[in-house]
Amino acid sequence: MSAPASAGIPRGAGQGTVSTVRRAVLWVPDWPVAAAMTAAGLSPEVPAAVLHGRGMVAVSAAARAAGVRRGMRKRLAQRACPELEILAYDEGRDSREFEAVAAAAERVVAGVEISRPGLLMIPADGAARFHGSEEALAEALVSSVADYAGHECSVGAADGLLAAIVAARNSALVPPGGSADYLAGLPIDTLTLAAMERRHREAVEDLASVLNRLGLYSLRDFTALPSADVLARFGPAGMWAYRIGRGEDVRPPVLRRSEDDIAVEYVFEEPAQRVEQLALVAAHVAKQLDAALLGAGVRCGRVCIAARTERGDSLERIWRTDVGSRSGAFAKHMADRVRWQLEGWLSGTSQGPEPAPLVSLTVTAQDVLALGSEQTYLWGGVSGADARAHRTLERIQGLIGADGVLSVREQGGRGPRDRVLALPWGQEPAPSRRIEHPWPGRIPDPAPATVLVQPQLIAMLDAGGQPVTVDRRLGMSAPPTWVRLPVDPRDERMAAARRHPSSGHVGEVGEPSWGLPQPIEAWAGPWPVVERWWAQDSTRGAYVQVAVRDGLAVLASFSGGAWVLEAVYD
Amino acid sequence: MRLAHARAALASVHQKVGVERVSDEAPALPLAEALGTLLPQGLRRGQVVSVEGATSLMLALGASASAAGSWTAIVGLPRVGVVAAARRGIELSRLALMPHPGVQAAQVVGACVDGMDVVMLGPSLALSHADRRRLASRARERGSVLIVAEQWEGANVSLTVESSHWRGLGSGDGRLREREMTVVVGGRLQGSGRRVNITLDVDPGVAWARPGVRTVVDEEVA
Numbered sequence: 001m002s003a004p005a006s007a008g009i010p011r012g013a014g015q016g017t018v019s020t021v022r023r024a025v026l027w028v029p030d031w032p033v034a035a036a037m038t039a040a041g042l043s044p045e046v047p048a049a050v051l052h053g054r055g056m057v058a059v060s061a062a063a064r065a066a067g068v069r070r071g072m073r074k075r076l077a078q079r080a081c082p083e084l085e086i087l088a089y090d091e092g093r094d095s096r097e098f099e100a101v102a103a104a105a106e107r108v109v110a111g112v113e114i115s116r117p118g119l120l121m122i123p124a125d126g127a128a129r130f131h132g133s134e135e136a137l138a139e140a141l142v143s144s145v146a147d148y149a150g151h152e153c154s155v156g157a158a159d160g161l162l163a164a165i166v167a168a169r170n171s172a173l174v175p176p177g178g179s180a181d182y183l184a185g186l187p188i189d190t191l192t193l194a195a196m197e198r199r200h201r202e203a204v205e206d207l208a209s210v211l212n213r214l215g216l217y218s219l220r221d222f223t224a225l226p227s228a229d230v231l232a233r234f235g236p237a238g239m240w241a242y243r244i245g246r247g248e249d250v251r252p253p254v255l256r257r258s259e260d261d262i263a264v265e266y267v268f269e270e271p272a273q274r275v276e277q278l279a280l281v282a283a284h285v286a287k288q289l290d291a292a293l294l295g296a297g298v299r300c301g302r303v304c305i306a307a308r309t310e311r312g313d314s315l316e317r318i319w320r321t322d323v324g325s326r327s328g329a330f331a332k333h334m335a336d337r338v339r340w341q342l343e344g345w346l347s348g349t350s351q352g353p354e355p356a357p358l359v360s361l362t363v364t365a366q367d368v369l370a371l372g373s374e375q376t377y378l379w380g381g382v383s384g385a386d387a388r389a390h391r392t393l394e395r396i397q398g399l400i401g402a403d404g405v406l407s408v409r410e411q412g413g414r415g416p417r418d419r420v421l422a423l424p425w426g427q428e429p430a431p432s433r434r435i436e437h438p439w440p441g442r443i444p445d446p447a448p449a450t451v452l453v454q455p456q457l458i459a460m461l462d463a464g465g466q467p468v469t470v471d472r473r474l475g476m477s478a479p480p481t482w483v484r485l486p487v488d489p490r491d492e493r494m495a496a497a498r499r500h501p502s503s504g505h506v507g508e509v510g511e512p513s514w515g516l517p518q519p520i521e522a523w524a525g526p527w528p529v530v531e532r533w534w535a536q537d538s539t540r541g542a543y544v545q546v547a548v549r550d551g552l553a554v555l556a557s558f559s560g561g562a563w564v565l566e567a568v569y570d
Numbered sequence: 571m572r573l574a575h576a577r578a579a580l581a582s583v584h585q586k587v588g589v590e591r592v593s594d595e596a597p598a599l600p601l602a603e604a605l606g607t608l609l610p611q612g613l614r615r616g617q618v619v620s621v622e623g624a625t626s627l628m629l630a631l632g633a634s635a636s637a638a639g640s641w642t643a644i645v646g647l648p649r650v651g652v653v654a655a656a657r658r659g660i661e662l663s664r665l666a667l668m669p670h671p672g673v674q675a676a677q678v679v680g681a682c683v684d685g686m687d688v689v690m691l692g693p694s695l696a697l698s699h700a701d702r703r704r705l706a707s708r709a710r711e712r713g714s715v716l717i718v719a720e721q722w723e724g725a726n727v728s729l730t731v732e733s734s735h736w737r738g739l740g741s742g743d744g745r746l747r748e749r750e751m752t753v754v755v756g757g758r759l760q761g762s763g764r765r766v767n768i769t770l771d772v773d774p775g776v777a778w779a780r781p782g783v784r785t786v787v788d789e790e791v792a
Binding site: 446545 | 674
């Protein structure tokens with residue numbers, strides 16, 4: 001099995017024939033904490049750290065001087081430095097804040113690759129020639145980032161990925177061809193610096209610890225091994241580390257070309273709150289945006305509609321647009337979208353802050369692409385049926401409103417209602433809960449085909465007709481024997497039965513109307529689900545699956561002393 | 571074996587005599603193999619299928635078509651289980667839900683019939699008899715399939731779940747695993763109703779534990 005693989009890969013790696021790129025790396029130390037401090041408006045002298053999970057992920061220089069280290073628990077860190085400012089971890093914020101640094105670097109060089117927030121990569125050859133020397137390039141980069149982004153950074157240059165990263169951390173310029181020697185004496189752990197994603201970093205950390213236990217402490221020891229043996233013993237991750245450790249590149253830098261978002265703003269002379277007034281503005285703004293896009297020779301994949309209200313609230317929503325099929329009708333399509341959005345906000349039907357007159361409206365084109373560079377599917381463009389369905393759904397949105405047509409996607413969760421994310425058709429989804437997470441206590445498949453929008457009260461009775469309860473230790477007071485499911489209160493037969501004293505109803509008006517008790521044929525449970533026990537909105541309950549006569553099976557849950565019907569397996 | 575022979579002979583006679591029209595309609599949409607006994611002629615485009623008593627059977631009918639690239643709209647079923655739809659094979663990126671069409675139900679369903687391949691309708695939509703006839707003829711013309719969760723006058727096929735039985739649940743243990751349904755197949759061109767047993771959510775674990783339970787029995791109800 002391993003013969004073809006080992007014959008295919010290591011030729012280049014073994015003989016060092018892969019071309020390496022001379023690159024400069026710009027590194028901002030402790031980026032997560034620097035970004036968090038900028039976002040929180042703290043001054044750099046304040047000791048601060050970013051906490052994620054159980055340990056500190058990044059520590060500011062002041063905090064490090066006070067004895068706080070990466071990976072420390074919160075309590076230990078606070079003991080070392082009581083005035084420590086603990087900030088929350090937010091990957092989105094890290095990337096967002098880093099955009100300022102990337103923009104500052106782009107004032108000096110034409111193209112950069114953001115390897116991860118905190119680390120920028122620049123092909124050094126051309127840029128160094130332009131600026132005169134690599135020292136001049138480094139100086140220009142450092143001063144530009146300090147001036148425009150307000151962050152301190154260090155720049156290094158070397159051949160190959162790992163050498164360049166290490167050089168940046170030491171502010172060193174490694175001469176061409178000297179990377180292998182520069183890396184040789186470094187410890188094996190250095191490899192983790194070149195792993196950009198968390199998964200990958202964990203794999204490389206594992207590898208480094210194995211190598212240490214095998215008695216290989218420096219990169220020189222590791223790269224002296226025969227490459228075929230490394231591949232055979234450590235697989236692709238080992239081979240990656242081997243090549244990186246020799247100062248080679250595994251891929252060339254991927255440069256981004258910065259395209260500014262195109263935005264159109266409209267400021268209302270008087271705060272607007274009538275829909276007719278807004279319809280005109282929507283058409284006007286959409287036409288302007290279309291003209292601006294055409295003028296720049298681009299199309300966009302998403303449009304962000306943002307408005308500010310009189311009270312100072314800001315509303316923002318992102319909509320997808322079809323790049324391919326929308327060339328002619330873009331302005332009209334966007335006008336509809338903007339109008340629906342504004343109507344929704346003003347009427348208060350969509351969630352968000354309280355409706356108030358609007359002061360200004362901004363429409364921004366995002367994901368801007370040059371005309372003609374759009375990617376279509378491998379087998380031709382959007383099919384006719386797809387385009388027809390999209391048009392149909394937009395027409396229906398025009399009939400019953402944007403919120404009347406929903407697109408759904410699955411998301412992670414435990415109960416059947418939590419596992420669905422529904423959004424108005426065409427709206428860009430917010431990040432949802434991950435499905436891959438374990439979700440202990442999830443209701444097992446098959447999923448119920450009918451999920452109640454609002455859970456309804458039911459009665460679960462034991463053989464003697466007493467209500468069944470579940471105690472804190474998940475003990476059921478008795479096996480459930482009878483269940484009374486809710487019925488339509490307009491059902492005449494049930495209403496008649498309800499009036500009869502033997503039905504058990506006392507006859508109050510607001511009381512839920514239950515059907516006759518049905519015998520339970522089989523049941524399973526109780527399955528406990530405790531969610532967010534640490535927070536205010538904690539829920540605690542137990543699910544049971546119950547099958548009654550005629551093959552009707554339901555999912556019921558017990559919480560707060562009452563049974564509710566969650567879903568029906570019909 | 572003999573049954574198959576007999577059926578083939580009967581079919582050839584039908585063909586010769588012309589009891590059964592040879593369809594010149596649009597080709598059928600793909601249908602899951604397990605449901606082949608319900609709709610032997612497949613999910614023909616342009617027909618109305620009414621399903622009473624099981625939402626999951628509705629979803630199962632539309633699943634293979636959706637997985638093969640068709641668009642699906644579900645109108646007036648606010649309580650449909652989306653996860654169940656996805657598990658049955660409905661592609662969620664080609665699914666649109668219109669839970670509450672309100673008084674404009676006729677226009678909304680009409681637009682869906684024009685633009686989507688499979689349209690599922692919930693019970694208690696605001697549709698008059700005239701609306702229904704118009705929608706059915708529109709579906710026939712456009713070649714889309716209407717799957718309706720209630721009785722529909724003049725439905726090409728009507729499936730009524732007579733009884734169903736779940737397996738895998740004990741007394742306090744196990745979980746719902748597999749269900750067997752008895753469905754009465756009737757409708758305009760179906761002649762007398764026949765009963766068909768089908769198994770949904772086939773779970774190999776259950777079948778293995780109790781071998782020989784999955785058999786299909788056709789019998790005339792008369």
